[in-house]
Amino acid sequence: MKRAPRSVKVMFASTILTLEALVAFFATLAAFGTFYNSETWVKVIVWIVGLALVGAFIAAPAFLSKKWGYTVGWVLQVLLILSSLxxxxxxxxxxxxxxxYWYAVSKGEQxxxxxxxxxxxxxxxxxxxPA
Incomplete structure (x- = not known):
């Protein structure tokens, strides 16, 4: 019985997005350290935004089977770049x-x-x- 082939593009993009979840988590820790002496509400906002970004990176591979899933991945790339602020x-x-991510999507498609x-x-x- 033949199995349907799995998409290499989905596999590559999923791997990058999952690794970026780790990067986002460590960036959240770094941001928390930066604002450690700030007011409590600032630290809470850092954790909420950071963990929301981590959750988005973890959830994004589930949407890669949809056409708009890769757009979600690109939006997350922009948000991660904006974290440099x-x-x-x-x-x-x-x-x-x-x-x-760009390489994974383009090479996986090829x-x-x-x-x-x-x-x-x-x-x-x-x-x-025939045999």
């Missing part, structure tokens, strides 16, 4: 991860196309050469 070193890290072509050629060969 609070923790300046996040600019370098978040731009690197945005490039990784590999999926090649796999579909290979499967089509294999099915044609099997049809023309």
């Amino acid at each position: 609070v923790v300046s070193m996040m600019l370098f890290i978040s731009v690197c991860f945005a490039l990784c 590999i999926d196309r090649e796999n579909a072509e290979r499967a089509r050629a294999q099915a044609e060969w099997e049809r023309n050469n």
Whole structure:
């Protein structure tokens, strides 16, 4: 019984988004450290926004099977880049991860196309050469 092939694009993008959840969590810790001596409400806002971003990164791979799922991924990339307004070193890290996300999506799409072509050629060969 043949299995439907899994999308490499979804697998690559899911991996990057999951890794970014860890990055967002550590950025939240860094932001909390930056505002450690601030008022309590500031620290609470840091944790709420940070953990919401972590949750969004964890939930985003579930939507990659939808056409708009990749748009959600790009919005999260922009939000991670904007986190550099609070923790300046996040600019370098978040731009690197945005490039990784772009590469994962584009290369995964290319590999999926090649796999579909290979499967089509294999099915044609099997049809023309019965056992």
